[in-house]
Amino acid sequence: MNVDSLALLANVLGFIGAALMLASYMMKGMMPLRIAALCACVFLVGYGALKHALPTLLLYGLLVPINIKKTLAMRKMVKAIERARDDAPVSQWLLPHMHRRTVKAGEILWRRGDEAKEMLYLESGSLRLVEYDEILIEGALVGEIGLFAHDHCRTLTLAAASDCVLYGMTGEEMALLYYENPKLGFHVMRLVVGRLISDVSKARAAMQTN
Incomplete structure (x- = not known):
């Protein structure tokens, strides 16, 4: 890919990541919020890598595993509630x-x-x-x-x-x-x-x- 194509791809990834991050702040459900935030971080990592923006790359690179952990924990919590019997204490x-x-x-x-x-x-x-x-x-x-x-x-x-x-x-x-x-x-x-x-x-x- 030439320089112009890489720049275009970086901008597309950046805009998608920014849109997903903004959407995560507007969501009411915790699970959709976590998934949107995780996807946003992945796109912004791609943006940081293509733009050679080290602070952006490091920040969202660290946030990816954090969001994965929180998303899995939330999913586990919801599944545990759904499995509980209706007549359980x-x-x-x-x-x-x-x-x-x-x-x-x-x-x-x-x-x-x-x-x-x-x-x-x-x-x-x-x-x-x-x-x-x-x-x-x-x-x-x-x-x-x-x-x-x-x-x-x-x-x-x-x-x-x-x-x-x-x-x-x-x-x-x-x-x-x-x-x-x-x-x-x-x-x-x-x-x-x-x-x-x-x-x-x-x-x-x-x-x-x-």
Whole structure:
């Protein structure tokens, strides 16, 4: 190929890459976004190579494997949600996408009035809802209502009654999961409604006792 043909090809690759990159910022679905960003990087690597633009070549060359990794991770996450049974516990849907951590007995996880930033799944140990003096045991999912409340405010203080192994998920991570697979939203809403019904029952029981 002569110089003019190479220059034309470089410009075509550059324009296609730029268009795909712009399109990725306008997409709503995470999977299409990742695929568009990956394709954009490939075209822009070609542009950088033909134009001998080393900074462009290095930047998008590094972004290609990063985008491949993120695209594969997103695909794995979506497939895991789709494979989950409809009647499975919500924790089974969420656990593969949550982050594990440990806490010591007596540690305060959040206080009443704090901003709700995450929901927790209790794998082992026990937690205590301080104001109710209620103990939560293994398998409990807690903190999800605060993520959906209009003020994102904690209504109760949560403390570790013993050493615990927890799995957490932030509100942003939950939103991404829901956005990518709306079926998850039904199961989360089922959980929230069940929790609200339980809280109403407790409130009625307390009023009858008083």
